[in-house]
Amino acid sequence: MGIITIKCVKCGRKVFKYQKMGKGRLWRCWKGRIxxxxxxxxxxxxxxxxxxxxxxxxxxxxxxxxxxxTISS
Ligand SMILES: [Zn+2]
Structure with a gap:
C-alpha cells in the first residue's frame, strides 16, 4: 500500500504519515514505520x-x- 496519511475522523487533521505494509485494516501502527x-x-x-x-x-x-x-494515500 505504501505511504498513507492517517487523519482524525473528528477534525480531519493529519495525525500520522505511515508506511503501511500489506492490505487490509490498520490495526497496528508500528513505530518504526511512522x-x-x-x-x-x-x-x-x-x-x-x-x-x-x-x-x-x-x-x-x-x-x-x-x-x-480515516486513511488516504
Ligand atoms: Zn482531531
Missing amino acids: IEDQSVREGDVVKCTCGNVIGIDKGGYIRMRQSSF
Missing part, C-alpha cells in the same frame, strides 16, 4: 490535537482505534 507524527500523548493514550483518542501506545506499536481515523 514517518510523521503529529499526535499528542497522555500517558499511553494517543490523541489528535483536538482530543480525539486515536489509539493506545503498546510499546513497539500503537493499537489503533478503528472508529477514530
Whole structure:
C-alpha cells in the first residue's frame, strides 16, 4: 500500500504519515514505520490535537482505534 496519511475522523487533521505494509485494516501502527507524527500523548493514550483518542501506545506499536481515523494515500 505504501505511504498513507492517517487523519482524525473528528477534525480531519493529519495525525500520522505511515508506511503501511500489506492490505487490509490498520490495526497496528508500528513505530518504526511512522514517518510523521503529529499526535499528542497522555500517558499511553494517543490523541489528535483536538482530543480525539486515536489509539493506545503498546510499546513497539500503537493499537489503533478503528472508529477514530480515516486513511488516504
Ligand atoms: Zn482531531
